[in-house]
Amino acid sequence: MKYTFARDFFWGAASSATQSEGRVPGDCKGENIWDYASKEYNHRFFDGVTTETTAKFYEDYQQDIQKMADISFNSFRTSISWSRLIPDGVGEVNAEAVTFYNNMLDELNAKGIQPFINLYHFDMPMKLQEIGGFENREVIQAYKKYAETCFELFGDKVAYWFTFNEPMIPAEAGYLHDRHYPYVVDFKRAAQVLHHIVLCHCEAIESFRAGNYLGKIGIIMDVIPVYPRSEHPADLYAAKMADLFYTKSLNDVILKGQYPQEIIDVLKKYNQLPEVTEADKLLLAKTKIDLLGINYYRPRRVKARESVPNPEGVFSPEWFYDNYEMPGRRMNTSRGIEIYPKGLYDIAKKIQNEYGNIDWFVSENGIGIQGEEAFIENGMVQDDYRIEFLQEHLAWLHQAIAEGSNCLGYHMWTFVDCWSWINAFKNRYGFYRMDLETGEKTVKKSGLWFKQLVENQGFEIE
Template identity: 30%
Template structure:
């Protein structure tokens, strides 16, 4: 039996997002977000579910931090809700919102846990959406002001900052595919929103440097691994296009200050242009201290004319699937992060999300025996160890998610947590995967 040990300074953590766990949407001076509007629109979320209550972490954060402490993590990634700080996106600061996050941060620090904060995890103030949302460059300015306010409020306490979570989801999933808020179906809109978010990221990094804020700043992109089903040039090009939509379209501007030309040409042929203004690309490519990667799955596919945006059809090759329908492909994590390192250099990498959705059941003894999720984590931890052993600067891993929560358009029917949430009582019950991760952290590794 082999032993896989992790470096002593490896950062183990877990992650959540504000709208998915907080609830209390009309408390503490919070204004409405696009997800309040979207989830209350009939037909947009499975079961008509909303984040009105969610896990009620707004009131139960101390209980959740106690679970984190018992887990033994060094860090906790959570997001600040923009409409709690600026209820209308701009204007007067809502001190109650800052005070709430100050209580969370202080409680984390008292528990010996470092806060890792995401500034934008999708809850755009509805007032800004009413004025054009991310399609308007004025939203860029509003975001930088919001970020500056939060930086100054928590300078010295929060030492790891993430500007955006999954810009692909903010742009294409939400504005081209229409699956997430605000729910539009327009390719040009998706391209525009993606660009404006990247510019906002760059300007926020510049502001962070100008203010002399302590700590590190980066961003998080969700990457996906697509491989061609065959050696045919058509399959290879189709897989390349599909993969680049998630990967190069966001990573190239972040690190190289350019968009991949073959995708620029592909989008142009479909009538969509990137609205680049002078200085934008230099702004986007501000040097960052780390890159966050959210990774869940990969696939094989082939060329099929008029299939989706990229003439690409996924082909099942025998993978197990999670209960949300995503392939379990642990080696793709290794391939993706090795590619990131080879393509973009030695910037430190954090896996800011990785996890699995399974339909858990609470047993009579208030336990959840989530064997498949536990094995998912075990297999992905093996790939993390391979990456470190291969010289990839992987510095930490954040499991998604601490709690079962509001899973966006899927509502509450899909569970990713390592802690079971009873949505009737809001009681928390650690699952077997929680105890597995706790043991790995305590032991500094595991046997395989």
């Protein structure tokens, strides 16, 4: 069967500043929370790898962008590092950073690769984290000023802007589930952080509209579709609550302009409501995006809880469901997560049916494999598993588009193996392999397959 996509479909990959840029002497970059945590809490990071080197994009951007062109990318998403551009988060702009980002954007445009630029990818400037980060309402205006600075400096070179990557994660991972710095475990604080992130998003879009900048602006959301163990009412309720907390609570406020009443009722019952002003509500209601990015890696399977939550424990969404390990599920054993390509179709249908069929694209999708060097033959990673992963997900995406979903593109995570938060280089995701000792970047079999996909506007499966 042949799967054909539109001629103007966006094909490429995604990355982020902290995960790819690295540091060089004299770059004048300020410290962010990952620079700090990977040194001060080094024991939490796989093999103790810090943010200093990562994928060397700051040094190698010209060669890297040529490598993107070599496999026919027409678009590429990365982020601007707030702490590189404005080292203290507020105040003086780093001229070295302005030069780097201008040069990088010029290089992408010269190669016919559309820059998709994200403003925030988990990397709060440390100076602002010291005053509370997103817990502190003052940081909303700091973010707004940062966004305006980016629009002014680079607006003539960027047609697609995004305010945040996965806005749920800084709140959930940093303030509830002890995965990201500052390692707080407190639902109410997490809820306040998430609300302030949403306000930052709204303020940035307000500034973008007021400035009459060319192009479009949106946000990148992490969506994990929820599936109940069974049709039993208790399992259905568990799925409803998991979806309410982790997806609907954020989707509705971003795409419909208000928090769902159900989440308000639950949080009020348990005294977990964040502070939300009437002015906040007005801002949420009037903020509209142009383009939605969706990151999809795995499903969430749940069942009714089998025990009563500890009433003295930390309130969390997991009070309302248990995770369900479905027998026979297909696993990526490197990451311990399920592979479920149809989930991408289900997300597409949800956007189509519940959120006005807004224009969207797959902003991240990928498979991380540990020990990929075992698949090297004749100097190339023979990652047929990644090609199969791509084919299966794209087949379901193609079906959704055929049924009317307004999906405009697909970005793989990632272009070249990069530093991946807590896991560092444990799992490899790239179309290009990075040799950690030499820094050499070599194309994998999947990269060559992707090149043919783009040039043929699709692929065939016999």
